[in-house]
Amino acid sequence: VFDSSVDKGKPYETGVGQVIQGWIEGLQLMNVGSKYKFFVPQELAYGATPHQGGAIKPFMALIFEVELIDIK
Numbered sequence: 830v831f832d833s834s835v836d837k838g839k840p841y842e843t844g845v846g847q848v849i850q851g852w853i854e855g856l857q858l859m860n861v862g863s864k865y866k867f868f869v870p871q872e873l874a875y876g877a878t879p880h881q882g883g884a885i886k887p888f889m890a891l892i893f894e895v896e897l898i899d900i901k
Contacts, residue, residue, distance in 0.1 A: 850874075851867055851891070852867065859895070861897055861898070867893040868892055874890065
């Protein structure tokens with residue numbers, strides 16, 4: 830786990846254009862109130878260049894559990 834809105838006690842908020850391609854594609858399939866698990870291959874995640882010093886390593890596939898609470 831490299832980030833958890835559950836552990837933080839508040840939802841994660843972002844603009845669709847500010848996330849990885851795997852999230853952009855997955856969010857378009859969701860309706861408000863739905864819960865999905867995204868299995869994101871490295872090509873749709875960070876590829877060879879994740880944030881330096883972070884928990885995500887180059888070429889890692891990522892898994893996210895996502896609940897779409899609201900669209901603003």
